[in-house]
Amino acid sequence: MQPRAFIAAAVIAAAVFGAVVALAIVLAPVVVGPTADEAPAPTWGRPAEPPTPATTSTRPGVAGGVDARWLAATAERTGIPERALAAYAGIALAKANSMPSCGLSWNTLAAIGYAESRHGTHGGSVIGVDGTATPGIFGVALAGGETAHIPDSDGGAIDGDATFDRAVGPMQLIPQTWRNWHIDASGDGLEDPQNIDDATLATANYLCRASGDMASEDGWRAGVAAYNSADSYLLAVAAAADDYAG
Numbered sequence: 001m002q003p004r005a006f007i008a009a010a011v012i013a014a015a016v017f018g019a020v021v022a023l024a025i026v027l028a029p030v031v032v033g034p035t036a037d038e039a040p041a042p043t044w045g046r047p048a049e050p051p052t053p054a055t056t057s058t059r060p061g062v063a064g065g066v067d068a069r070w071l072a073a074t075a076e077r078t079g080i081p082e083r084a085l086a087a088y089a090g091i092a093l094a095k096a097n098s099m100p101s102c103g104l105s106w107n108t109l110a111a112i113g114y115a116e117s118r119h120g121t122h123g124g125s126v127i128g129v130d131g132t133a134t135p136g137i138f139g140v141a142l143a144g145g146e147t148a149h150i151p152d153s154d155g156g157a158i159d160g161d162a163t164f165d166r167a168v169g170p171m172q173l174i175p176q177t178w179r180n181w182h183i184d185a186s187g188d189g190l191e192d193p194q195n196i197d198d199a200t201l202a203t204a205n206y207l208c209r210a211s212g213d214m215a216s217e218d219g220w221r222a223g224v225a226a227y228n229s230a231d232s233y234l235l236a237v238a239a240a241a242d243d244y245a246g
Contacts, residue, residue, distance in 0.1 A: 043234075044217045045224075045241025047105035050096065051089035061187030063090035063131065063197050078244050080110055083127045084119040084170070087196040091185065091204050102208035103215025104223075109200055111240035112224075113170055115233065120170035120196050127170070131186045131197045136160075139167035142174070150174065158193065169193035171203045181206055203227070 051074075057064035058071075063086040071089065075082040085106075092106035113119050117137050120127040125137050141164040142150040149164075154175035156162035167174050173181070173193050182191040185201035193199050210226035213219030224234050 041235065042238045042242040044220045045105070045108045045111055045238050046245060047103060047215050048107040048241075048245035051093055051106055053093055059086065059129075061090075061131070061197050062094045062185045062201060063087045064187075065090045065093050077246060078110070080114075080244070081119050081121070081127060083129065083131065084113060084196055085110065087131060087185075087200045088113060091197070091200050094185075094201070095204050095208060099208055102212055103219075104204055104208055105214070105241075105245075107241045107244040108207075108214060108220070108224075108237070109204060110244050111237045112203060112227065113196070113200065114240050115237050116172040117170045127196050130188065130195070132192060132195045133170050136194045137169055137172070139172055141166055150176075154179075169199045170196045171199040173199060173202060177206070178202065 052067035052070035054065055054067045058066065058068050063083075066086055066089045071082055071086055074080070074089075075085050078085070080088070088109040089106040092104060092109060095102055095104050110119070117125070117133075120133045120137065122137055123135075125133045125135055127133055138159060138161075140147060141161055142148050143164045151164060152162050153165055158175040158178060159166040159168050165174050165176070168178070169192075171193075178193045181202040182193075183198055183201050183205070184191045186192075186195050186197035188195075191198055193202070207214060207223040207227065211219045211223030214223050221234060224237055228234075
C-alpha cells in the first residue's frame with residue numbers, strides 16, 4: 001500500500017535541526033490541488049486509535065506489547081511490514097504509559113519510519129525477527145553542499161565513515177544523536193541504531209522531549225520540525241500519518 005498523498009520516490013538533501021538528520025529519501029507530495037470530491041492534503045498527523053495491547057508479550061522487548069491480531073489486521077490495511085509495525089505500536093503504548101502527556105501515536109512513528117527508510121527496507125534491507133536491519137542502512141555523507149556539513153564525530157564506529165557523519169538505521173539518526181538517545185528497546189541487551197525497536201524508542205524520546213504535546217496540531221508540527229525542519233518533510237509525514245490512521 002502506498003499512501004495516497006505520495007508519488008514516486010525523490011531524493012532530497014539530508015537536513016539537520018537540533019541533533020537529528022533525516023535520510024535523503026522522502027516521497028514527494030503530489031503538487032496538485034484536490035478535486036471537489038477530495039479533502040485537502042493534511043498538514044499534521046492526527047493521532048490514530050491506540051493499538052490493542054497484548055495480554056501476554058508476543059516477543060521480547062517493547063515491541064512485544066501489541067496484540068497479534070491487531071498487528072496482523074493493521075499491517076494488512078496499511079502495508080506496513082508487521083515487524084516494523086510492532087516497533088511503532090509497541091513504543092507508542094510504552095510512551096503512553098511512561099509519558100501520557102506527550103500523546104505520541106503509532107501512526108506518526110510509522111510515518112517517520114516510512115519517510116526515512118521505507119520501514120527499514122531502503123536499499124534492499126530487511127528487518128529481521130530481532131528487529132535489526134540487514135544490511136545496515138546508511139545515509140549519504142554529510143559533506144556539505146546539498147547536505148548539512150557534519151565532520152566525523154565517531155571515528156566511523158557508528159556510521160562506517162571516518163571523514164563525515166552519516167545518518168544510520170531505520171530512523172536515520174546521526175551518530176551524535178544516537179550517543180545522546182541510545183537505548184535498548186528490543187530486550188537483547190544491546191543498543192543498536194540499526195535495530196528498529198531501539199531506533200524508534202530513541203526517536204520517540206526525542207520527539208517527546210522536543211515537543212511534549214504530539215497530540216495537538218501545533219505540538220505535532222513542532223516535534224516533527226525538530227526532527228527535520230523542511231516543509232516538504234512535514235507535509236510528507238503528515239500525509240503518511242493521516243493515511244495510516246485510516
